[in-house]
Amino acid sequence: MNPDDEERAARLTLSFLAEPGEPALGQLLRWCGAGEVVAAVMSGDEPRMALPPAAAGLPGLARAFKRWRARLGRIPPAAALAAWERDGIRLLCPGDPEWPTQLAVLADAQPVALWLRGSADLRYACLRSVSVVGARAATGYGEHVATEIAAALAERGWAVISGGAYGIDSAAHCGALGAEGVTVAVLASGLGYGYPKGHLELFSAIAGQGVLVSEWPPDRAPTRAGFLVRNRVIAALSCGTVVVEAALRSGALSTARHARDLCRPLMAVPGPVTSGQSEGCHEIIREWGAVLVTGARDVIENVSPAGELEARRIGPVYPRDNLDPVTAAVLDAIPSRDGSGPASIAVAAGVDLNTVMQCLGELAAAGFAERCAQGWRLRDG
Amino acid sequence: MNPDDEERAARLTLSFLAEPGEPALGQLLRWCGAGEVVAAVMSGDEPRMALPPAAAGLPGLARAFKRWRARLGRIPPAAALAAWERDGIRLLCPGDPEWPTQLAVLADAQPVALWLRGSADLRYACLRSVSVVGARAATGYGEHVATEIAAALAERGWAVISGGAYGIDSAAHCGALGAEGVTVAVLASGLGYGYPKGHLELFSAIAGQGVLVSEWPPDRAPTRAGFLVRNRVIAALSCGTVVVEAALRSGALSTARHARDLCRPLMAVPGPVTSGQSEGCHEIIREWGAVLVTGARDVIENVSPAGELEARRIGPVYPRDNLDPVTAAVLDAIPSRDGSGPASIAVAAGVDLNTVMQCLGELAAAGFAERCAQGWRLRDG
Numbered sequence: 001m002n003p004d005d006e007e008r009a010a011r012l013t014l015s016f017l018a019e020p021g022e023p024a025l026g027q028l029l030r031w032c033g034a035g036e037v038v039a040a041v042m043s044g045d046e047p048r049m050a051l052p053p054a055a056a057g058l059p060g061l062a063r064a065f066k067r068w069r070a071r072l073g074r075i076p077p078a079a080a081l082a083a084w085e086r087d088g089i090r091l092l093c094p095g096d097p098e099w100p101t102q103l104a105v106l107a108d109a110q111p112v113a114l115w116l117r118g119s120a121d122l123r124y125a126c127l128r129s130v131s132v133v134g135a136r137a138a139t140g141y142g143e144h145v146a147t148e149i150a151a152a153l154a155e156r157g158w159a160v161i162s163g164g165a166y167g168i169d170s171a172a173h174c175g176a177l178g179a180e181g182v183t184v185a186v187l188a189s190g191l192g193y194g195y196p197k198g199h200l201e202l203f204s205a206i207a208g209q210g211v212l213v214s215e216w217p218p219d220r221a222p223t224r225a226g227f228l229v230r231n232r233v234i235a236a237l238s239c240g241t242v243v244v245e246a247a248l249r250s251g252a253l254s255t256a257r258h259a260r261d262l263c264r265p266l267m268a269v270p271g272p273v274t275s276g277q278s279e280g281c282h283e284i285i286r287e288w289g290a291v292l293v294t295g296a297r298d299v300i301e302n303v304s305p306a307g308e309l310e311a312r313r314i315g316p317v318y319p320r321d322n323l324d325p326v327t328a329a330v331l332d333a334i335p336s337r338d339g340s341g342p343a344s345i346a347v348a349a350g351v352d353l354n355t356v357m358q359c360l361g362e363l364a365a366a367g368f369a370e371r372c373a374q375g376w377r378l379r380d381g
Numbered sequence: 382m383n384p385d386d387e388e389r390a391a392r393l394t395l396s397f398l399a400e401p402g403e404p405a406l407g408q409l410l411r412w413c414g415a416g417e418v419v420a421a422v423m424s425g426d427e428p429r430m431a432l433p434p435a436a437a438g439l440p441g442l443a444r445a446f447k448r449w450r451a452r453l454g455r456i457p458p459a460a461a462l463a464a465w466e467r468d469g470i471r472l473l474c475p476g477d478p479e480w481p482t483q484l485a486v487l488a489d490a491q492p493v494a495l496w497l498r499g500s501a502d503l504r505y506a507c508l509r510s511v512s513v514v515g516a517r518a519a520t521g522y523g524e525h526v527a528t529e530i531a532a533a534l535a536e537r538g539w540a541v542i543s544g545g546a547y548g549i550d551s552a553a554h555c556g557a558l559g560a561e562g563v564t565v566a567v568l569a570s571g572l573g574y575g576y577p578k579g580h581l582e583l584f585s586a587i588a589g590q591g592v593l594v595s596e597w598p599p600d601r602a603p604t605r606a607g608f609l610v611r612n613r614v615i616a617a618l619s620c621g622t623v624v625v626e627a628a629l630r631s632g633a634l635s636t637a638r639h640a641r642d643l644c645r646p647l648m649a650v651p652g653p654v655t656s657g658q659s660e661g662c663h664e665i666i667r668e669w670g671a672v673l674v675t676g677a678r679d680v681i682e683n684v685s686p687a688g689e690l691e692a693r694r695i696g697p698v699y700p701r702d703n704l705d706p707v708t709a710a711v712l713d714a715i716p717s718r719d720g721s722g723p724a725s726i727a728v729a730a731g732v733d734l735n736t737v738m739q740c741l742g743e744l745a746a747a748g749f750a751e752r753c754a755q756g757w758r759l760r761d762g
Contacts, residue, residue: 018731019731063733066733067731067732067733070727070728070731070733071728071731073728074728141653141655144655145654145655223710223713223714224709224713225706225709225710225713269654270651270652270653270654270659270663270666270673271651271652271653271654272522272651272652272653273526273650273651273652273675273676274522274525274526278651279675282651282673282675285651285666285673286672286673286679291667292651292663292666292667292673294654294660294663295654298667316629316630325606328605328606329604329606332604332605332606333604346451347451347452347454347455350399350400350448350451350452351448352444352447352448352451
C-alpha cells in the first residue's frame with residue numbers, strides 16, 4: 001500500500017522531531033499510524049490520551065513525547081520544504097515503491113522515513129548491492145583496494161553502498177562512479193547541510209549516477225552519535241558488508257557489528273600487519289568470523305546465492321606438474337650442464353635402470369631432456 | 382633405550398641408501414632392526430630371506446631393495462665419516478636422549494636418522510618451538526615481519542624452526558639469532574654440502590647458537606623433490622607452523638599442508654592483497670582454516686596450552702568512552718566555540734532541561750565543558 005498524504009506528512013514531521021533509531025518511535029508505529037503519533041505530540045500535556053490503548057501503554061513514552069514536543073520549533077516552514085524539493089531532495093516513506101523493504105530487518109529501529117537525492121532507484125539498487133566501508137584516515141593501499149573492489153563490483157552490476165566520509169567511503173564511491181556503476185551514499189547529516197564540505201562535488205556526482213540517502217532532515221548537522229546510528233542502515237540496505245581498512249576503534253567496525261548482528265555476510269580485506277589501519281580488519285577476521293576477501297571476486301562469491309561460485313585460485317601450472325613421481329625423480333636427477341649416463345641417473349633417482357631408460361625417453365619426447373656427449377642433460381627452458 | 386652401536390651404524394648406512402620419507406623403509410623398521418635391513422640389502426639377490434617373516438611379506442620390498450643395493454657405492458670410507466665428525470657433524474638416532482620424539486607422528490615416514498651440527502639440544506629446543514616459513518622470493522615486508530616474529534618468539538623463550546633458504550627462512554633465523562635465541566635450520570641437502578652457498582656464514586651462526594638438521598647424509602646435493610620431503614620434518618618438529626609470505630605455488634604451503642595434516646596449529650600472516658607473495662597466506666586462512674596472526678603474541682596464544690591467553694587488543698580508550706549515552710548526547714550537542722544556553726542544548730540533544738542541567742554539571746566537573754558568556758561550550762582538548 002502506498003502511504004497516503006496524511007501518513008507521509010506525519011512521517012516528514014516525525015523526521016524533524018525524533019532522533020533516527022529511537023526505539024520508542026519504532027514501537028509506537030507498530031500500534032498506530034504516524035498521523036496519530038503527530039496528533040498525540042501536538043495534543044499537549046496528555047499525549048497518551050490521543051493514542052489507541054495498546055500504544056498508550058508502551059513504557060518510556062512520557063519522556064519521548066517530552067523530547068519530541070521540545071523540538072516542535074524545528075519543523076521548517078513550507079517555503080523551506082519547497083526549496084529542498086526544488087534542489088531535488090525527496091522524502092521516501094515505507095510503502096512507497098522505492099522503499100527498500102530489507103530495512104524491515106531493523107525492526108523497531110527502522111527509519112521513520114528517508115530523505116533522498118539522486119537519480120537511482122534506491123530499492124532496485126540495494127537488491128544487488130555491497131557495502132564497502134572503512135577508515136576515514138585510510139592509507140594509499142586502502143584507498144586503492146576500495147576503488148578497485150568498488151569498480152569491479154560496479155562492472156559486474158552490483159551497486160556500492162557507503163557513507164560520505166573521506167578515505168575508504170570516498171574511494172569506494174569514486175571506484176563505482178568511474179566504472180559507470182550505481183553508488184549509494186548514506187549520510188549522517190541532512191542532505192542540504194553539505195557535510196563534509198570537501199565532498200560537495202562528489203555528492204553531486206553520486207546524485208547524478210546513484211543516490212544520496214539520509215534519515216536526518218535536510219538541514220540537520222552531523223553529531224558523533226549520529227554516525228553510529230546511521231551505520232545500521234548501511235549494513236541493513238546491502239547484501240553484505242566489506243571492511244577495507246579499519247583501526248581497532250574505527251567507526252567502520254560499528255557497521256561491521258551491525259552486519260554481523262543482522263546475519264548479513266561480513267567480509268574484511270587484510271593488509272600489512274605493520275599498518276594500524278588494518279588491525280580492525282584482522283581482528284574481525286579472527287574474532288568475529290568475518291570472511292577474508294582479497295577482491296571483488298571473493299566478495300561476490302560471498303554475497304551471491306549459492307551456486308554462483310567463482311573458479312578457485314590455483315596459481316600457475318607448470319609442465320612438470322603432470323609428470324608422475326618416478327619420472328619427476330628421474331628429471332630431478334638429470335644434470336643441467338655436463339650430462340650423466342643412465343646408470344648414475346638411476347642411482348641418484350633411486351630408480352632401476354629399465355625404468356630410467358623409459359623415463360628418459362618420455363622426458364626427451366616432452367622436451368625436458370636431451371642426449372649429449374656424456375649421456376643425458378636437461379634442455380634449456 | 383639407547384640405540385646400540387650396531388643399530389646406529391646400520392642407520393648411518395641406511396641414510397646413504399634410502400631416500401628420506403620412503404615408506405618401504407619405515408614399514409620395514411616396524412618389524413625388524415636397522416641391522417637386519419642392512420644385512421638383507423647386503424645379502425644379494427634374495428634379501429627377504431634375511432628378514433623375519435612379518436617384514437619379508439611387506440609389499441614393494443623387491444623394488445626398494447633393488448634401489449638400495451644400487452646405492453651401496455655411495456657409502457663413504459671411514460676417513461670421510463671421521464672428517465665430518467671433526468667438522469662437528471653428528472648422527473642422531475631414535476632412542477638417543479636428544480631424539481625429538483614428536484617425530485613419531487610421522488609414522489612410516491619418520492626419519493631413519495638425523496644428521497646434526499650445532500650446540501643446541503634438538504629435543505629440548507623443539508619442545509617449545511614454532512616453525513616460521515615462507516617464500517624464498519620474499520618482499521621487504523615479509524622479511525621484516527618474519528624477523529620481528531622470530532625475535533619476539535626468541536625473547537620469550539621459544540625456539541624458531543625453518544629451512545635454509547633465502548627470504549623468509551633466512552629472516553626468521555636472523556631474527557632469532559639477533560635476539561640471542563635458539564634457532565633450528567632443517568636443510569634439504571647434506572650438512573657438508575653447503576647449499577645455498579650464500580648462507581655458509583648464516584649456517585655457522587646457527588650452529589653456534591642453535592642447530593642445523595638434515596635427513597640427508599652430509600655429502601648429498603639438494604633435489605627439487607627433497608625440499609617437499611623435508612617440509613614434513615619442519616612441520617612435525619614444532620608446536621605450530623606460521624606461514625609469513627607464500628605465493629600460491631610456494632613450497633611453504635607444503636609445510637603448511639603437513640602441519641594441517643598432522644593436526645598441529647597452522648597460522649598465516651596476512652599482507653597486502655596487492656602482493657602475490659601474500660596470496661598463499663590469504664588462501665590458507667580462507668580455505669584451510671589457518672589462523673590469522675599479526676605477531677608473536679598471536680602465535681604464542683595459538684601454540685600454548687589452554688590458559689596461556691594473551692590480553693585482548695582493544696585500541697585506545699578515550700575519556701568519553703565512560704560517559705552514559707544521555708551525557709554523551711548532551712556533550713555532542715554542546716558547541717565548540719560560541720556557546721549555547723541549556724535550553725537549546727536540550728533540544729539538540731533530545732533530552733529534557735533538568736537532565737541537561739545535571740549532565741552539564743558533570744561534564745564541567747570532568748573537564749569536557751565550561752561556562753562562557755553565551756552559556757556552555759566545549760573545553761579545549
